[in-house]
Amino acid sequence: MTLHKSLAIAAGLLLGATSLFGGAQAQDIKVGAVLSVTGPGAFLGDPADKTLRMYVDEINAKGGVKGRKLQLVIYDDGGDAGKARTFATRLVEEDKIVAMVGGSSTGTTMAMVPIFEEAQIPFISLGGAVVIIEPVKKFVFKTPHTDRMACEKIFTDLKQRNLTRIALISGTDGFGKSMRDQCAAVNAKYGVEILAEETYGPRDTDMTPQLTNLKAKAGVQAVINPGFGQGPAIVTRNFRQLGFAVPLYQSHGVASKQYIDLAGDAANGVRLPAAALLVADKLAASDPQKAVASAYATKFQTITKEPVSTFGGHAFDGLMILVGAMERGGFDPKAIRDEIEKTKGLIGTAGVFNMSASDHMGLDLSAFKMLEIRNGDWALAE
Amino acid sequence: MLAQFLQFAMSGLTVGAVYGIVALGFTLIYNASGVMNFAQGEFVMIGGMVTVSAVGAGVPLPLAALIAVIVAASVGVLLQRLAIEPVRDAPPVVLIIITVGAALVIRGVAQIVFGKQLHKLSDFSGDTPLAFLGASILPQALWVLAGTVLIVALVWLFLNLTMLGKALIATSANRLAAKLVGINISFILALAFALSAVIGSAAGILVTPITFTYAEVGTLLALKGFAALVLGGLGSPLGAVIGGLLLGLSEAFAAGYLSSTYKDAVALLLMIAVLLLRPGGILGHAGAERV
Numbered sequence: 001m002t003l004h005k006s007l008a009i010a011a012g013l014l015l016g017a018t019s020l021f022g023g024a025q026a027q028d029i030k031v032g033a034v035l036s037v038t039g040p041g042a043f044l045g046d047p048a049d050k051t052l053r054m055y056v057d058e059i060n061a062k063g064g065v066k067g068r069k070l071q072l073v074i075y076d077d078g079g080d081a082g083k084a085r086t087f088a089t090r091l092v093e094e095d096k097i098v099a100m101v102g103g104s105s106t107g108t109t110m111a112m113v114p115i116f117e118e119a120q121i122p123f124i125s126l127g128g129a130v131v132i133i134e135p136v137k138k139f140v141f142k143t144p145h146t147d148r149m150a151c152e153k154i155f156t157d158l159k160q161r162n163l164t165r166i167a168l169i170s171g172t173d174g175f176g177k178s179m180r181d182q183c184a185a186v187n188a189k190y191g192v193e194i195l196a197e198e199t200y201g202p203r204d205t206d207m208t209p210q211l212t213n214l215k216a217k218a219g220v221q222a223v224i225n226p227g228f229g230q231g232p233a234i235v236t237r238n239f240r241q242l243g244f245a246v247p248l249y250q251s252h253g254v255a256s257k258q259y260i261d262l263a264g265d266a267a268n269g270v271r272l273p274a275a276a277l278l279v280a281d282k283l284a285a286s287d288p289q290k291a292v293a294s295a296y297a298t299k300f301q302t303i304t305k306e307p308v309s310t311f312g313g314h315a316f317d318g319l320m321i322l323v324g325a326m327e328r329g330g331f332d333p334k335a336i337r338d339e340i341e342k343t344k345g346l347i348g349t350a351g352v353f354n355m356s357a358s359d360h361m362g363l364d365l366s367a368f369k370m371l372e373i374r375n376g377d378w379a380l381a382e
Numbered sequence: 383m384l385a386q387f388l389q390f391a392m393s394g395l396t397v398g399a400v401y402g403i404v405a406l407g408f409t410l411i412y413n414a415s416g417v418m419n420f421a422q423g424e425f426v427m428i429g430g431m432v433t434v435s436a437v438g439a440g441v442p443l444p445l446a447a448l449i450a451v452i453v454a455a456s457v458g459v460l461l462q463r464l465a466i467e468p469v470r471d472a473p474p475v476v477l478i479i480i481t482v483g484a485a486l487v488i489r490g491v492a493q494i495v496f497g498k499q500l501h502k503l504s505d506f507s508g509d510t511p512l513a514f515l516g517a518s519i520l521p522q523a524l525w526v527l528a529g530t531v532l533i534v535a536l537v538w539l540f541l542n543l544t545m546l547g548k549a550l551i552a553t554s555a556n557r558l559a560a561k562l563v564g565i566n567i568s569f570i571l572a573l574a575f576a577l578s579a580v581i582g583s584a585a586g587i588l589v590t591p592i593t594f595t596y597a598e599v600g601t602l603l604a605l606k607g608f609a610a611l612v613l614g615g616l617g618s619p620l621g622a623v624i625g626g627l628l629l630g631l632s633e634a635f636a637a638g639y640l641s642s643t644y645k646d647a648v649a650l651l652l653m654i655a656v657l658l659l660r661p662g663g664i665l666g667h668a669g670a671e672r673v
Contacts, residue, residue, distance in 0.1 A: 209635075
């Protein structure tokens with residue numbers, strides 16, 4: 001199996017190389033992407049990379065956009081913001097792309113923002129934090145829900161369950177820190193009180209000391225864990241190990257099957273806000289997102305043989321927004337930008353996008369579903 | 383209070399045991415060859431990764447673990463033969479850079495062979511926590527601790543009671559003299575790498591159910607293991623293990639009693655303090671003599 005996999009990877013690299021250098025034609029429209037395909041952010045960049053490739057192939061097979069084929073130029077930044085910036089410059093100056101989808105994390109995105117702003121080329125980021133679109137940057141958009149929305153969704157759910165005194169345990173990575181700050185900024189609005197806070201390093205392997213302290217704190221009714229990667233899985237396991245009985249909330253940063261696999265039985269009962277994509281098969285038939293989300297999930301799983309994650313879905317949404325804009329406005333970067341901003345009612349995997357001059361993401365809280373993990377699978381909590 | 387203390391202590395000992403074994407691996411190779419092997423963390427990774435893959439392919443755990451140890455030992459010997467042996471007389475700095483490069487290569491190959499994602503191994507004897515004086519302890523943590531004691535004991539017995547072990551000590555004491563009494567230096571050096579890989583991979587197998595594993599798990603472990611080594615005293619096997627446990631405990635107690643934000647800073651402060659008071663580390667010698 002592993003041999004097959006490595007062969008497939010080698011074949012993929014060859015194919016990618018030929019399409020990069022061999023198959024380029026003068027009239028192809030170049031779309032760029034800088035993704036964290038390897039490194040600690042691989043779980044973000046890898047599905048995005050696969051998604052972009054498979055959908056650009058599909059679009060080209062169907063005749064391209066307005067009769068012109070798309071050519072994808074993807075660079076792997078390995079999660080390094082410095083490298084991301086170098087590649088962004090290369091995309092702008094050498095590859096002469098008309099638009100860019102990607103920037104896997106908040107860190108790499110923010111490093112690339114100045115380059116695209118200066119070159120006046122639209123940049124649809126797949127990063128999570130709210131700082132990417134607030135304050136609004138003219139050429140920068142994003143498709144994933146923000147960390148602030150995750151906090152708000154969790155707080156709404158907590159209020160409904162009448163749990164208003166909480167504790168936070170957050171990762172010290174960019175995403176964990178940013179979401180922790182957002183939660184601490186909007187909690188008062190929802191009447192939620194943060195009684196205690198702990199942190200852990202993104203690569204720590206044991207969080208029992210922090211959780212022991214939270215457990216000892218009187219009056220804590222729920223625990224929220226902003227973070228992504230291995231940390232939340234270890235927190236979940238330690239949480240059950242200590243017999244901590246209050247509800248545990250995770251963020252959309254763990255919205256992939258891998259989290260459930262890693263945390264095992266300990267994940268049962270955990271709630272998290274996430275895109276409808278994860279529960280595509282469980283959505284009501286009347287849900288407007290059902291068709292889009294199911295189609296993407298099926299295609300991704302059939303081609304990659306991997307469980308679908310929301311991170312690939314964000315790339316799909318970004319590409320569809322871009323294609324829509326190019327179909328309406330042509331291929332001039334500034335015209336594309338203007339049309340992206342006018343995106344209305346576009347149904348993606350993350351929700352329904354309604355962009356505007358002041359909102360460069362276009363999703364509202366209804367785009368988030370509160371999920372609960374039951375018997376090792378996602379279920380709708382509402 | 384006691385329950386909390388025990389919980390912190392258990393956390394620190396489990397994490398520290400792994401640091402200690404990595405440090406022990408550093409020591410074995412350093413003593414025999416004078417090389418600081420920064421691919422030490424990769425042995426831990428190979429141990430965990432190969433076991434996970436073999437178990438995934440339906441191999442029973444004990445056999446999977448054995449395969450993992452053999453693979454790691456082979457990688458260790460290959461590393462010594464292909465990368466270190468040809469440039470044995472190069473300055474230490476060159477050798478260190480070679481091991482850093484080797485670590486990158488091993489990591490890259492692991493990413494292609496095993497994939498980039500996190501992998502998980504089931505706990506050896508279930509994940510129902512054991513209650514002990516109010517603290518709850520995972521059975522796997524006991525496996526890690528027992529495994530560490532066993533590994534340290536076996537290494538000690540090997541070094542002190544077998545002819546091969548004594549040959550290894552002799553080589554580290556004086557390579558020329560060892561050669562003159564008929565010790566096959568080249569074999570001994572390969573043995574040191576193999577042994578170091580074996581204990582590193584054993585640690586990886588024991589700890590993977592708790593920490594998960596991925597292609598890049600070795601980077602941080604090598605760093606912490608090196609810190610443990612400096613803390614315990616360069617060149618002393620016992621010091622390495624004690625340094626590891628101390629580092630783990632200081633992290634856990636700092637996170638528990640002081641602030642989780644500054645726990646790494648506390649561990650580093652401890653290291654600086656020890657180095658100021660005893661520049662050779664807790665069990666090390668003040669000078670640069672290697673024993």
